[in-house]
Amino acid sequence: MTSVTSLTDQVHQHLATALTATLPEADADPLLRRSDRADFQANGILALAKKAKANPRDLATQVVANVVTGDVIKDIEVSGPGFLNVTITDRAITRNLAERYADDTDRLGVPLAEHPGTTVIDYAQPNVAKEMHVGHLRSAVIGDALVQLLEFTGESVVRRHHIGDWGTQFGMLIQYLDEHPGELDHADAEISGEEAMSNLDRLYKAARKLFDSDEEFKTRARRRVVDLQAGEPQTLAAWQKFVDESKIYFFSVFEKLDMEIRDADIVGESGYNDMLDETCRLLEESGVATISNGALCVFFDEIKGPDGNPTPLIVRKSDGGYGYAATDLSAIRDRVFNLKATNLLYVVDVRQSLHFKMVFETAKRAGWLNDDVTAYQLAFGTILGKDGKPFKTREGVSVKLEDLLDEAVQRATAVVRDKAGKVGLTEQEIVDNGRDVGIGAVKYADLSTSAVRDYKFDLDQMVSLSGDTSVYLQYAYARIQSILRKAGEARPSARPELELAPAERALGLHLDQFSEVVAEAAKEYAPHKLTAYLYQLASTLTTFYDQCHVLSPDNAPEVVENRLFLVDLTARTLQRGMALLGIRTPDKL
Ligand code: ARG
Secondary structure, three states: OOOOOOHHHHHHHHHHHHHHHHOOOOOOOOOEEEOOOOOEEEOHHHHHHHHHOOOHHHHHHHHHHHOOOOOOEEEEEEEOOOEEEEEEOHHHHHHHHHHHHHOOOOOOOOOOOOOOOEEEEEOOOOEOOOOOOHHHHHHHHHHHHHHHHHHHOOOEEEEEEOOEOOOOHHHHHHHHHHHOOOOOOOOOOOOOHHHHHHHHHHHHHHHHHHHHHOHHHHHHHHHHHHHHHHOOHHHHHHHHHHHHHHHHHHHHHHHHOOOOOOHHHEOOHHHHHHHHHHHHHHHHHOOOOEEEOOEEEEOOOOOEOOOOOEOOEEEEOOOOOEOHHHHHHHHHHHHHHHOOOOEEEEEEEHHHHHHHHHHHHHHHHOOOOOOOOEEEEEEEOOEEOOOOOEOEOOOOOEOOHHHHHHHHHHHHHHHHHHHHHHHOOOHHHHHHHHHHHHHHHHHHHHHOOOOOOOEEOOHHHHOOOOOOOHHHHHHHHHHHHHHHHHOOOOOOOOOOOOOOOHHHHHHHHHHHOHHHHHHHHHHOOOHHHHHHHHHHHHHHHHHHHHHOOOOOOOOOHHHHHHHHHHHHHHHHHHHHHHHHOOOOOOOOO
């Protein structure tokens, strides 16, 4: 693997050296950033001058005198009150990009993080025997992007799908199945996700009806919960049927989402059963939790209910039952002590923030979380309909996830078909691209706004060819592939001896920033920073096309080669970045 030092880092090093030469005892950051005036601007002199009680412009002038120019830095000058404007050589740009291009590990020279840790990511966690909703979509899409991003930086990632597969509602379902055997038996025939969900839905409704109307059934159902918790084999076997049927459905949705979810990573609430007693014992013995009205509770000074009384986290109910909190606290112990995690990340709806706040605080008091092991909820906002209200169908019921995905694919296919003639797509390619564009559109819309914000689910906007959409990026990628196909004999090849046009420099400088953006997006759990970068990359490419023709017969052969190299690296960067977001880039579109 070749790890390439970015241009920003190279300039930074040059300036830091010059700063030390000017003021040996100062340990100052040149505060470098990209700039419109020059390639980079450094603002760090101002603070340094203040500290040294020197005139900032004078100090800046001295630093400039100490900067080595020629190879990387072409020009450096003082501007304003003491800023430094830095222009770098065309040669340094091309040479840097050529190193990225030569990296054959598909990393584009992006270095690994210096101190990677182990992050457990809790995402894509639907509930057994229930339909998935748009909230589950967000968790899956954001979580999957974070898995890819963090793994790309070298982090060890453990995926956990904390599905809702336990609780009192299963007593009712199991009892019903027991009294109506065979309802979930289809051992020989493979069934679709849709069929599985409709089976579960039918059973759920029937069981509910009986539960609400028949007191004796209710009693039998309640007894069944006790059997389930005691691990009675027949009851467990029936429970397993519900889990298996649900998984058929989950996997069909994840597949539609073009997302790899592994069975081994599905560790639902039931997976922590054996730990619940001990979790409670540890909390009680350490005094973190206390018995209040028969329930085991943790209290927080600042968390109060509407009546002004403190709202506790209930770890064990007064009837001895365990809930969501006990499971999550046990999961923390498992993740910290067995999986040896250094970071716990939860991609969960903002509406569960209070729960996580209390759970994390409890775990801290118990010493399970501390400065070395931290937990964070990436609390995402709600998906809204076009009208700005929570997403519902016209009839007011919540939208089925698959319907929504199908519609996205349909719309996208229409868009692809529209242009198919020009590119010469086969029917199969239209279908495949329609899927990649439609699913990409849904993911991109989700990832291109900061996760904490609500966003409007607007399919028209999502599959639009212009603007900040995945289709726009996918077209940018496909257009480059088409140019590369048309190039004939000419091959992409870096030519560091060539002078670059302004649009070539702009593209090159932006390409160089990929590694910094990836590192930042991973560190801050902010995939939207990567989407913003990629969108800007595609826009910079559009400007480049306007100003620089790649295959023009007027170009000298080496100019053609260098431009092919630039666009090919752009395509690879687009593809790599999109892949980190879980979005495909078809070759022909
Ligand atoms: N199954 C839950 C839901 O649908 C989400 C689980 C989130 N993860 C967790 N560790 N509590 O709301």
